[in-house]
Amino acid sequence: MLTRLYEHKQISLREYQEALAEEVPANRRVWPFLAPHFCLEIKKRYSQESQVITTIDLDLQVLIEALVAAEIEKLESKGITNAAVIVIDNHRHELLAAVGSADFFNVRHQGQVNGYLAPRSPGSTLKPFVYALGMERGLITPKHYLEDVPVLYGGYSPENYDRAYSGLVSAEGALQRSLNVPAVNLLADLGGEALHELLRKAGFTTITPVNHYGLSMVLGGCEVNLLELTALYSSLACGGRYYSPKTRMVPGTAPPKTLFSPGVAYVITQILTEVLRPDLPACWEFSSLPKVAWKTGTSYGHKDAWSIGYNPRYTVGVWVGNFSGAGRPELIGAETAAPLLFDIFNKLNQHSAVQWFKQPSTVKQREVCALSGQKPGPHCPTLVTDYYLADCSPDTECAFHQTYLVDPETGYRLPPHYYSSSKALTEMVYVQYPPRIASWLEKNGRPIDKLPPLLRDWQRLRPGRVPVIHSPSPDYVYQLRPGAPREYQKICLEAAAGNDVHKLYWFIDGEFLGSAAPGERLFYLPEPGVHRVVCQDDQGRSAEVKMVISE
Numbered sequence: 001m002l003t004r005l006y007e008h009k010q011i012s013l014r015e016y017q018e019a020l021a022e023e024v025p026a027n028r029r030v031w032p033f034l035a036p037h038f039c040l041e042i043k044k045r046y047s048q049e050s051q052v053i054t055t056i057d058l059d060l061q062v063l064i065e066a067l068v069a070a071e072i073e074k075l076e077s078k079g080i081t082n083a084a085v086i087v088i089d090n091h092r093h094e095l096l097a098a099v100g101s102a103d104f105f106n107v108r109h110q111g112q113v114n115g116y117l118a119p120r121s122p123g124s125t126l127k128p129f130v131y132a133l134g135m136e137r138g139l140i141t142p143k144h145y146l147e148d149v150p151v152l153y154g155g156y157s158p159e160n161y162d163r164a165y166s167g168l169v170s171a172e173g174a175l176q177r178s179l180n181v182p183a184v185n186l187l188a189d190l191g192g193e194a195l196h197e198l199l200r201k202a203g204f205t206t207i208t209p210v211n212h213y214g215l216s217m218v219l220g221g222c223e224v225n226l227l228e229l230t231a232l233y234s235s236l237a238c239g240g241r242y243y244s245p246k247t248r249m250v251p252g253t254a255p256p257k258t259l260f261s262p263g264v265a266y267v268i269t270q271i272l273t274e275v276l277r278p279d280l281p282a283c284w285e286f287s288s289l290p291k292v293a294w295k296t297g298t299s300y301g302h303k304d305a306w307s308i309g310y311n312p313r314y315t316v317g318v319w320v321g322n323f324s325g326a327g328r329p330e331l332i333g334a335e336t337a338a339p340l341l342f343d344i345f346n347k348l349n350q351h352s353a354v355q356w357f358k359q360p361s362t363v364k365q366r367e368v369c370a371l372s373g374q375k376p377g378p379h380c381p382t383l384v385t386d387y388y389l390a391d392c393s394p395d396t397e398c399a400f401h402q403t404y405l406v407d408p409e410t411g412y413r414l415p416p417h418y419y420s421s422s423k424a425l426t427e428m429v430y431v432q433y434p435p436r437i438a439s440w441l442e443k444n445g446r447p448i449d450k451l452p453p454l455l456r457d458w459q460r461l462r463p464g465r466v467p468v469i470h471s472p473s474p475d476y477v478y479q480l481r482p483g484a485p486r487e488y489q490k491i492c493l494e495a496a497a498g499n500d501v502h503k504l505y506w507f508i509d510g511e512f513l514g515s516a517a518p519g520e521r522l523f524y525l526p527e528p529g530v531h532r533v534v535c536q537d538d539q540g541r542s543a544e545v546k547m548v549i550s551e
């Protein structure tokens with residue numbers, strides 16, 4: 001062939017000799033097969049165009065594909081067969097790497113499924129956004145207390161991962177320990193819709209327009225995909241502004257959507273950056289970890305392990321699981337997905353030194369009560385430093401550390417502002433817990449301050465905390481089971497009260513039913529109809545709920 005070309009003067013002698021010297025390939029060369037899931041997506045989306053220049057960083061993509069394959073090889077013996085990874089450039093808002101599975105050609109483990117677009121339960125990975133909303137709406141600061149006690153929401157009772165409760169936790173502690181109950185309480189305080197609205201605003205395609213998820217959404221009771229979830233985390237690295245990540249090189253960026261203020265994004269980032277987090281595997285060397293703000297998640301039934309992290313430059317999302325949906329006990333975010341996340345950050349940080357986020361001018365620090373996290377009152381014994389936002393943080397004074405007056409002669413408590421010219425009164429400091437926390441602490445054998453009885457003449461209507469009725473729930477219709485005796489269908493009455501309360505009195509439709517201590521249960525023989533349930537404490541303060549019983 002070459003000789004004929006030379007003889008017909010189609011190539012020069014030099015070209016002929018050079019061509020002869022070149023080795024003839026023994027096999028057909030393998031076509032480059034890079035970023036297969038991503039390329040398929042691009043081909044689908046831009047099918048009319050002959051050439052698309054994408055944002056994928058090929059070196060990084062190849063590197064991460066290799067890391068994913070190596071990690072899954074290690075995990076395969078445990079029945080864990082796939083992983084997906086997304087890397088976003090926070091400055092340019094571009095998708096730099098997108099790995100959809102461990103091995104595209106592995107038919108047995110459905111390697112062609114695109115893991116970064118597959119809708120999965122997010123586990124705890126949405127929690128930081130509920131805390132961000134709580135901060136934005138002025139409900140919390142990092143040290144502000146949250147209740148971590150059993151609570152019932154119309155038949156739904158969230159539990160913590162370890163089924164234990166702490167009574168009282170700081171917001172940052174609750175987020176770092178990924179506690180379920182405080183997160184659900186916070187979402188309930190936000191109005192339940194808040195997280196759904198946020199995900200809709202960030203364009204989550206897996207979330208239905210109507211919010212039928214309820215409060216369990218914050219615990220992973222919905223579906224997300226890794227790409228959209230990682231983009232949402234990227235907003236925390238971009239001062240609270242959400243950008244839909246670009247996938248091809250076109251000029252300009254779509255205008256961002258503001259999800260949070262820069263101050264809120266900064267404070268949440270500081271909380272997620274705490275390195276000594278209890279959910280870190282014990283075997284890790286903390287000193288060698290790159291500085292990353294991060295959160296893990298594990299879905300119900302151990303089907304999905306998530307780990308998402310960011311620094312000012314990159315946001316990385318990792319999902320590990322099985323496309324068959326099979327759960328494995330080892331599928332835990334902190335143990336299965338986090339090592340891959342940190343491997344990737346270690347590689348990324350080799351390329352560029354990272355300067356950490358700058359504190360926005362709206363973020364300030366102040367001293368707060370160590371127990372309540374609220375602005376210190378005159379009787380708070382211990383103070384700690386806390387971040388707050390100049391424009392939207394709670395400003396109330398500590399409601400926990402209170403004083404009362406005692407008549408040293410009789411031992412009776414005196415009403416606040418009582419004045420006597422004839423004798424010296426003793427002022428005592430005590431801790432007044434919110435009702436639910438007080439009754440939980442007491443039930444669990446933790447000592448709480450009990451107030452001495454009030455001077456008899458003053459035991460009338462008093463200001464202060466009213467009882468909190470836990471049961472019956474006003475959001476619930478108590479359906480009687482036909483045929484079953486009413487005795488077996490009694491409805492529980494239970495309320496919490498402040499720790500100045502010893503007894504609660506229960507009334508149904510104005511009739512006295514009985515008395516019980518705070519946290520103690522009474523039972524009501526159900527009568528169909530709508531009833532008015534009143535709970536009055538021994539100080540005269542009362543609460544009421546509607547109880548609906550249907551046949």
Ligand SMILES: [Zn+2]
Nearest residue numbers: 369380398401
């Ligand atoms: Zn205090």
